[in-house]
Amino acid sequence: MYPLKFEPIYKEKIWGGRALEEKFSKQLPKGTIGESWEIAAHENGTSVISNGKLAGKSLMVAIREEREKILGAEAKEDYYEKFPLLIKILDANDKLSVQVHPDDEYAFEHENGELGKTEMWYVIDAQEDAKLVYGVKPEVDKDEFAASIKEGRLEENLIEINVEAGDVLYMPSGTVHAIEEGILIAEIQQNSDTTYRVYDWNRMGQDGKPRDLHIESALDVIEFGAQAEEKVVGLEIKEDGYTRTILVACPYFTTETLEISEKYSADTNNERFYVLMGLEGKAKLSYEGGELELKAGETLLLPAALGEYELVGECKLIKSYIRDLAELKKELEELGYSQEEIKQIKGL
Structure with missing residues (x-):
């Protein structure tokens, strides 16, 4: 076996930009590219190996052929059906929606067997005074959170922090979060593409209409009353x-x-x-x-x-x-x- 390289999967996003081209000389397609899926085996994007004898094969095809040679003796049997990780680089040229991800149990029941989504961010680059949303204030309960959405004052209930290059943040499922503009992030996460938006800064989508929100599902999965997360020291x-x-x-x-x-x-x-x-x-x-x-x-x-x-x-x-x-x-x-x-x- 040998180290496997993959063709990146680029995702155009309303909040994306061209930082991946500027920072890493990636050959981007036209448009505002918000995500580069570096390693993925998901129905919304599957990596194809670009080097060696396995070149041209998708990651899951290679895994099913090579079995333990790729995944190892300690791999769970589930990994042979669904690769456990999704590795991305995110370019937030504009704010992402305020959002939350479900855990395994909720996602399996409500999202056709999808995995939950716990993730970790490493800030590769950030403009001066860059900020992101990192949780809900501990005193805010479900009723107050829902009321603040209806009354257009959600932002007062969110925890916003400053970040700079080198910062690391851990995002367990149930954590409300949003990357704001001018931040480039490496994201290590469970293999899931399920996101519940609760607020989108009153922004219009690429079709000129407000983007869909998923408030009811979000209220189901948010961990209210949780102690505010801190940046990872390690x-x-x-x-x-x-x-x-x-x-x-x-x-x-x-x-x-x-x-x-x-x-x-x-x-x-x-x-x-x-x-x-x-x-x-x-x-x-x-x-x-x-x-x-x-x-x-x-x-x-x-x-x-x-x-x-x-x-x-x-x-x-x-x-x-x-x-x-x-x-x-x-x-x-x-x-x-x-x-x-x-x-x-x-x-x-």
Whole structure:
């Protein structure tokens, strides 16, 4: 097996722009491109492999042919029917709607078996004084929230925060959120495309009509009274040649950043697949069968059967994977990290 590259799937959005072209030299189609689906296996967009012997095959076809070679010995059987992750880059040239996503149980029942949508954002770039909506004020209940929508004063009940490049936010299902203008984001999420809009800034859609809202469904799934989420700090682990920061560890994915100053070596061990997304700089990735370059704005899937690999260069990337959380916590405890340090990892 070898590292898999994919053709990006570009999505035109009313709030999109051309930042992916400017920042990463991506070859965009015409229009306002809001999303680049880097790795996807969803009915609304399926990635096609662009390199090696599997070139031209969709991700799910390759998985069904190669089985554990791609997904690994620890993969759940469900993953062979639906790949568990959806990896995106978002360009918010304008505000996204104020929205919320359901959990697995609600989505399965109300959205034809769809998964829920817990996600994580890494802010790649942000204009000065950039803001986003990150939750509902804890004192606001369902009745007040619904009334504020009807009375046109919803914004007073939302938590708005400033963000800058390098910020990380964890977005469990049920969290009200909105990316505002001038922000470029890497998004790691469950494989779902279900969004319930509650407010769209009184904006018209591309057809000149107000976009659909999903207020009733949103009210069903919003986690009212939840403590306000904070930006992710993560647990920093310094090693020779690189710094690893574990950001989020939840049942759906674990994410970490790797800041490589010289080199980073690891082994997939036939256990699980890994996703690498370049954020800054570039590195040469070497493995038993060859080597390739990973640049900022590129995303790779490392199959479980890849084995030992090494990244050499100066770069920063996001590494995403799925693993048993109890094992991760035990591993960190054995390395000597305190409970307070481990609590800096969101979702664990």
